[in-house]
Amino acid sequence: MLTFEEAVRALAALDVGARATRVERIPLARARGRVLAEDIAIDQDQPGFDRATMDGFAVCLDGQQRSFRIRGVVTAGTTFEGTLAPGEAVRIMTGAPAPAETTVVPIERTTFEEGQATVEVDHVPDAGRNVAWRGEDAHAGDVLVARGTRLAPAHLSVAAMAGAVDAAVFQRPVVSVVTTGDEVGGTGAAAIRDSNGPLLDGLLDALGADVQRRHARDDEGELAGALEDAAASADIIVTTGGVSMGTHDLVPSMLDRLGFETVFHKVQVQPGKPVLVAARGDGALFIGLPGNPVSVLATAHLFLFPALGHFLGGWAPRWIEVPMASDYSHDGRRHLFLPASIETGGLRPASWNGSGDLIAAAAADGLVELPVGATFRAGDPARFLPYIGHSIGERAVLPPRQR
Known part of the structure; x- marks a missing residue:
């Protein structure tokens, strides 16, 4: 079984061939x-000219003089034809080109009446105030x-x-999601509503993939048919469920008939240990996620999205460091990625009922990385991966047990 770090390196080494360079212009x-x-x-330079940053008067300074003769008005989109001599000014609006060698005095620092020939300023400003100079934001040719x-x-x-x-x-990669299981979407007391399909639809759409989705029961023929259909057109096939050790976990046995070779199967992580990654010679990938909904949420971020990045110019989810809100220790045996929320005071891991507790996981802002034996004091930085498509802080208010 690979460590998380080994799995990350294996994902980075995947080669999707010509699929990585498909580009369109839109x-x-x-x-x-x-x-x-x-x-x-x-x-071009930005700004493309010396630009007034507020309404007022562009004055050409003359020592300590506070009275200036008004030569005209410059509005946004127009220019002053000519030059100003010391002691002269123009009325100017925000965004308009400032005449050469002028300083802009805010309108509230002046005294004048419409139609009069002069304007009085209440102070002598520093030269060049309230002017954004040509090229100060960017020069022509700069990559923005x-x-x-x-x-x-x-x-x-x-x-x-x-x-x-x-x-x-980059062209949208085609991702075919195949949810599996007799229990999913069925009827009766043991049936489970399909939460994984909508989750992956939303996550993959947010990442710019074209998503196809189908469901297969725990029947070898039905599953084989669904996967063969998916393999015919998809850049990535994603399955949920069927990758562990149960009698109905049929997905690994399907790889050979689809032409895929296993890259790794099982990683020392929690949740999501049974995750499976396989590759085909034409650059297509196969990502088998566990069926547990929180495991799907976690392994999609940890394994599916970095794999998807091979089709998107190497894009990858961005980890950040956030201080822990309180002391926390992880004494488990696997590398833990725990749902956590960014709150006042720092990062607060969720109080949850295990990897089936989707309610608590969905109320978090992302995943905090907790290596085996990790001990944090309040204020210590921890690696945190925000959920894709999720705005930090925009979550439901849940009972204390789930927070």
Whole structure:
């Protein structure tokens, strides 16, 4: 059985061949959530001119003089034709080009009346105040959005400012999810509602994958048919359940007939020890997740998403360090990834009823990494992986037992 670190290295070494370089160009308006395949560089200095940062008067200083002759008005989108001599000024609006050698005095620091020829300022400002200088944010040719960025609205705004109208992005990998089990979606007292399918639909959609989903009962023929259909078109086949040691855990036996070779099966982690990863010569991958819903949530973040990153220019989920809110020790025998919430005071691991307690896990903000034997004092930093598609702090208020 691999350690978590060994499994991470094995995932990083996967080779998906030409599937890793499939790129398309789409309008910026449709690029949110996609992974950028080429750097976006700005085509001009930003700002492109010396820009007033507030409404007021652009004055050409003349020693300690506080009275300036008004030469005109400059609004956003217009320019002042000519130059100002010392002791002269123009009325200027936020965002307008400031004439050369001027300083902007805020409107509230001036005294004037409409139509009069001069403006009085209540102080002599430092030269160059309230002006954003040409190129101070970026110079023409600077990369503003780097390859591998998952495009959020702010990135799209910066890209548009840089002059881009479209973006080269990695094509959406096709992920076929096959949930398994007689108990899932059935009827009767022992039936279990399908929570894994919607979970993976949402997570994979947030990551920019095209998701196909089907269900197979614990029947060798039905499962084989579902997996063969999935293998015909998918870049990644994802199964939930059927990878452990039970009599109905049929997934591992299907790999040979589908042309996949096992990379690893079982990792020393909790939850999700039975996770399975396999690869095929044409670059397709097979990720077998356990059936327990919290195990699916955890192993999707720990193993599925790094595998998906091979189709997205090497993108990977981002771990951060967050201080622990209180003392915590892990005396278990496996590398633990425990749901935890970021709260006032730091990171607080969930109080849960084990890896079947989806309610407590879903109320958390992500997973805290707790190696075997780890001991934390309040304030010690811990590695934390935020849930994909989840806004930290936007969670249900749950009873104390589950928090």
